[in-house]
Amino acid sequence: MKKIVLTFVVLLSFVGLFLLLQNRGAENDGEVIIIVHDGEKVVLEETFSYYQGDTLFDLVNEHLDLVCANSSYKPSEECNDLLLGSPVILGINDVITDWTSSYFAIYINDTYSNLGVDMIELEDGDVVRFEVQEVGGE
Amino acid sequence: METRKMILLAFAISILFVQEQVLAFLPNIQFTVVLLLVYSSVFSKKEMFILIFVYVFLDSMYYGGLNPFYMIPMLLAWSLIPIVHHGFLKHTKNEYILAIFALIFGFVYGWMFIPFHMIQTSIMNPIPYLVGDLLFEVIMGTTGFLTVLWVYKPLINLFALAYDTELYHRVSRNEL
Numbered sequence: 556m557k558k559i560v561l562t563f564v565v566l567l568s569f570v571g572l573f574l575l576l577q578n579r580g581a582e583n584d585g586e587v588i589i590i591v592h593d594g595e596k597v598v599l600e601e602t603f604s605y606y607q608g609d610t611l612f613d614l615v616n617e618h619l620d621l622v623c624a625n626s627s628y629k630p631s632e633e634c635n636d637l638l639l640g641s642p643v644i645l646g647i648n649d650v651i652t653d654w655t656s657s658y659f660a661i662y663i664n665d666t667y668s669n670l671g672v673d674m675i676e677l678e679d680g681d682v683v684r685f686e687v688q689e690v691g692g693e
Numbered sequence: 694m695e696t697r698k699m700i701l702l703a704f705a706i707s708i709l710f711v712q713e714q715v716l717a718f719l720p721n722i723q724f725t726v727v728l729l730l731v732y733s734s735v736f737s738k739k740e741m742f743i744l745i746f747v748y749v750f751l752d753s754m755y756y757g758g759l760n761p762f763y764m765i766p767m768l769l770a771w772s773l774i775p776i777v778h779h780g781f782l783k784h785t786k787n788e789y790i791l792a793i794f795a796l797i798f799g800f801v802y803g804w805m806f807i808p809f810h811m812i813q814t815s816i817m818n819p820i821p822y823l824v825g826d827l828l829f830e831v832i833m834g835t836t837g838f839l840t841v842l843w844v845y846k847p848l849i850n851l852f853a854l855a856y857d858t859e860l861y862h863r864v865s866r867n868e869l
Contacts, residue, residue, distance in 0.1 A: 558842055561789075561842060562839060565796075565838050568835075572831050573828070576831075626718060626720060627717075627756070641825065641828075655757075658814075669821045669824060670821070671825055674824070690813060
């Protein structure tokens with residue numbers, strides 16, 4: 556009986572934490588500027604409209620060609636088919652990273668984001684820059 | 694080391710490695726923690742270090758060409774199980790205490806990688822790593838807790854049978 560109660564408590568806590576960690580998306584509609592930088596130059600700069608409940612990932616996934624990482628961090632076109640966890644973007648349009656030697660750093664209004672692409676809350680007028688960075692580089 | 698023990702160690706490593714590959718499609722859901730606790734209850738600390746080294750070596754070779762940024766934290770993190778079990782936990786077989794340890798270990802395992810990722814990426818802010826890994830740590834802690842709570846005792850009994858021939862024959866003869 557004690558085991559069943561403990562199992563129930565832990566599973567309930569897990570579900571609670573899981574829901575708490577989920578990003579509920581933007582609070583209102585708005586527009587953001589998306590910039591893609593390949594490490595040397597800007598290759599895309601465009602304004603996109605988002606709607607209430609959208610995350611940054613929803614927005615870029617809808618408007619740009621993404622390559623995501625699968626569970627082994629290998630490139631996959633299946634960006635929507637994720638089981639738990641956050642998506643990891645390896646490629647945007649023709650700009651590709653490989654995760655081991657390069658990755659996409661995300662800057663929100665020129666500030667390095669501590670959150671992943673699906674955790675960032677969109678705010679009207681934000682400038683979001685995806686910039687390729689060499690791992691181990693500055 | 695006795696041949697029998699070496700064979701048992703080899704079997705233990707095979708089970709550890711295979712279950713991880715079988716469950717690889719589920720993020721951080723695995724029986725590694727409960728299995729290492731079962732092994733730690735049966736093997737000595739020295740034997741556990743050998744087992745963990747071979748397991749981590751195989752795993753790192755299979756996944757990423759022995760990348761030291763993954764291999765070293767894995768070695769350190771998994772080694773914590775026999776160190777804590779043989780030390781602080783005084784070799785306890787109480788599944789409740791071990792389940793709590795497994796819950797905490799899920800988080801410690803994730804944190805162990807942070808300094809190595811910081812060196813590898815040169816991004817010295819630990820917050821992105823902590824935030825990014827939190828969900829996986831919660832999954833690993835929960836899985837560890839539940840598997841230890843429910844599976845540790847049956848597994849330890851099963852393993853004791855395989856480990857102790859005399860015990861096995863007594864059970865076969867219905868003497869126990």
